[in-house]
Amino acid sequence: MGKPEGNSSGVTFRALVIGLVLVPLNCYWVAHGEGISGSGGSSLTSGVSLFFNVVFNLLMLVGFNALCKRLAHKAALKQGELLTIFVMLCLGSSMTGNEFLLNCILSLGHASWYATPENEWSELFSRYVPDRLAVIDKTALRGFYEGDSSIYRSEIINVWLKPLALWSIFTVVLLFTYLCVTVLVRKQWTESEKLSYPIIQLPLAMTRNGTGNALFSNRLFLLGFGLMAVITMIHALHFHFPAVPNLRFRTDISSLFTEKPWNAMGWTPVAVYLWIVGFVFFIPLDLCFSVWFFYLFAKSQRIIASIFGLQRLPGFPYVHQQTTGGWLGLLLIALWLTRKHLKDVFIQSFRGSANTSEGRDFSEEPMSPRTALIGLTLGLSFLILFCMAGGMSFWIALPFFALLIGFATTVTRMRAELGPPNHSLYLVGPDKILVSALGSRSLGGKNLMMLTYLFFTDRAMASHPMPHQLEGFKMAERVGMNARRLAAAMMIAVAVGVVSSFWIWLHAAYEEGVASGFTGYVGIPWESFNRLERWLRYPGNTSYPELGFIGIGLSFSLIMMFLRTRFLWWPLHPVGYALSTSGWLINLIWFSFLVGWIIKWVILKYGGLKAYRNAFPFFLGLILGEYAIGCIWNLLGIMSGTLLYPFFG
Numbered sequence: 001m002g003k004p005e006g007n008s009s010g011v012t013f014r015a016l017v018i019g020l021v022l023v024p025l026n027c028y029w030v031a032h033g034e035g036i037s038g039s040g041g042s043s044l045t046s047g048v049s050l051f052f053n054v055v056f057n058l059l060m061l062v063g064f065n066a067l068c069k070r071l072a073h074k075a076a077l078k079q080g081e082l083l084t085i086f087v088m089l090c091l092g093s094s095m096t097g098n099e100f101l102l103n104c105i106l107s108l109g110h111a112s113w114y115a116t117p118e119n120e121w122s123e124l125f126s127r128y129v130p131d132r133l134a135v136i137d138k139t140a141l142r143g144f145y146e147g148d149s150s151i152y153r154s155e156i157i158n159v160w161l162k163p164l165a166l167w168s169i170f171t172v173v174l175l176f177t178y179l180c181v182t183v184l185v186r187k188q189w190t191e192s193e194k195l196s197y198p199i200i201q202l203p204l205a206m207t208r209n210g211t212g213n214a215l216f217s218n219r220l221f222l223l224g225f226g227l228m229a230v231i232t233m234i235h236a237l238h239f240h241f242p243a244v245p246n247l248r249f250r251t252d253i254s255s256l257f258t259e260k261p262w263n264a265m266g267w268t269p270v271a272v273y274l275w276i277v278g279f280v281f282f283i284p285l286d287l288c289f290s291v292w293f294f295y296l297f298a299k300s301q302r303i304i305a306s307i308f309g310l311q312r313l314p315g316f317p318y319v320h321q322q323t324t325g326g327w328l329g330l331l332l333i334a335l336w337l338t339r340k341h342l343k344d345v346f347i348q349s350f351r352g353s354a355n356t357s358e359g360r361d362f363s364e365e366p367m368s369p370r371t372a373l374i375g376l377t378l379g380l381s382f383l384i385l386f387c388m389a390g391g392m393s394f395w396i397a398l399p400f401f402a403l404l405i406g407f408a409t410t411v412t413r414m415r416a417e418l419g420p421p422n423h424s425l426y427l428v429g430p431d432k433i434l435v436s437a438l439g440s441r442s443l444g445g446k447n448l449m450m451l452t453y454l455f456f457t458d459r460a461m462a463s464h465p466m467p468h469q470l471e472g473f474k475m476a477e478r479v480g481m482n483a484r485r486l487a488a489a490m491m492i493a494v495a496v497g498v499v500s501s502f503w504i505w506l507h508a509a510y511e512e513g514v515a516s517g518f519t520g521y522v523g524i525p526w527e528s529f530n531r532l533e534r535w536l537r538y539p540g541n542t543s544y545p546e547l548g549f550i551g552i553g554l555s556f557s558l559i560m561m562f563l564r565t566r567f568l569w570w571p572l573h574p575v576g577y578a579l580s581t582s583g584w585l586i587n588l589i590w591f592s593f594l595v596g597w598i599i600k601w602v603i604l605k606y607g608g609l610k611a612y613r614n615a616f617p618f619f620l621g622l623i624l625g626e627y628a629i630g631c632i633w634n635l636l637g638i639m640s641g642t643l644l645y646p647f648f649g
Helices: 013-036 052-071 079-096 101-107 138-146 154-192 198-210 219-240 274-280 285-307 319-337 339-351 369-389 394-418 430-438 440-453 466-479 483-512 524-537 544-566 574-579 585-614 616-640
Strands: 250-252 269-271
Touching (some): 013 079, 013 483, 013 616, 052 198, 052 616, 079 101, 079 198, 079 466, 101 154, 101 440, 101 524, 138 154, 138 483, 154 339, 154 369, 154 483, 198 466, 198 616, 219 274, 269 585, 274 585, 274 616, 285 574, 285 585, 319 574, 339 369, 394 440, 394 466, 430 544, 440 524, 466 483, 544 574
8 A cells, every 4th residue: 555645745736737727628428428529328438437548547647647757756746746736636626527517507598598389388387397497598598509690798697697697696505515524534444444445556556656657567467458449449349330349249039039028128238347346346246246236126026016017007127216216225224333423523522522422533534524514504405595596495495305315325325335336316306205295286386496597416426425434534545645635626627627627518519519419418407397297287296106116226235234234144235226227327337247256256266466566556447448449549549529339329
């Protein structure tokens, strides 16, 4: 691991400046790479746990650093400085990712622009649109949706300035609230439970001693990197010249099952992504097994439903509701495991000393427990008041944000403990739970409208920023960085990332036009507003079937965790149950989990822990080989204005 380099080597002025310069550039990269110049999900740069663009930036910085050490040793960046830049880029990029602020800006003018006499949206819900939080001027929106215009006109800037400023403040406060929660749980998860943080292994290895010599000179790493680089290059050539053989195996086995009941399985791709196998290698065996097992388990439910004719029931087998229950179970498990620490934090906060009666020292935390609790309280209060100003009632806003923060915390713990390559919580958000539990009829138009505008916060959490905050503090602990300075750098990166993201998306929309499909995600606001239309046209009461299957998923997760604590041989992990059906990307990578599970099992079975540890560099090489070559193609695609390489093609 190496000795810590000292606090002075972390959040320095030059590291902060480099980070601030690179954050807007990377926001531009993410926006163009996976949206404007890409083709949606196939070219995701921020849809995996370790962002493609950020790792590539780190690789370039490390290479430049190695050159500096040869020519001007004092000018070289230290490991802590490199990691500070890395964390800032992660948080800045997460703002631009397709699962966050893009969804927000695409929603702000949707209700006004697409209201027509045919759909009667004006009569149905336009009266619920909060004027200060949305854009309703169709003259200003024309260029946004039709393109061939410019944002740099005073009449257009004036229309967008207030809603974007308000949503920017909302986002920064939300991220600060996440940061306070991260501080409250960090000590327990990092020092007491000693979670493994698999995701940070690559950036730590790349930046060790400022150049990562130990990694980049390892023969197994070079073998893995070279193998993946060749496969990626050939796949890119195949994408443009089909005559070139494709070394990346991918097919859809559902085409083989065209008769009932087997055709009920739906889209079932089988693909081998060796860089995903690289990620899987660092994940516990039981989780690897559980992901692909429960993915097939969900498919079997659809087949069984077809056999018994149950697919005629609306929503059956309620896969999303089962997944929601699974994540709620993981939330309860996380709270239970952290209960003693949280109690100690509350005691320390009220006593106001650096140490508690149990001897826990909080003096080196990013902020004191009292400050974190006050920040959490003030942040949550602001978020609730913000939504109340938009028409939401207090008794809906409170559980919404409690669940939102709870799910974010659960994802963060799961990443720190297990490190899966993807963690999308598609349609598992608090809005879905509230409507299922209370019914759209009792919620009313104003609450449902604000839930629609908040859809960007909970539609999915594939590029969620909170895990990067916790992982940043873990890396700070590993190399001796000043955690308080790092926390400040994180929030600065968030603020710059928010402003950069809104500007980039708005600039591109007025040039290209949203209606032209300038990004592969223009359908997301349709998803949320069509849902709103259904809620208002056909108001419903509590959905007991949905609540029942949420309860089944919750109970199943808790039972699996109980069995894991009682029987060491128990092979099923509740996180695998939650991950296996929580997003479209799992369809593409589930088979890679199976392949990775087999490889890891064989290595441990016949080589033991020594062989497993010795194999680390090879699998890090697989990951970095894909990232390096894939990002080069991605950047060339941005410069040419077209998709040249799909990461998930």
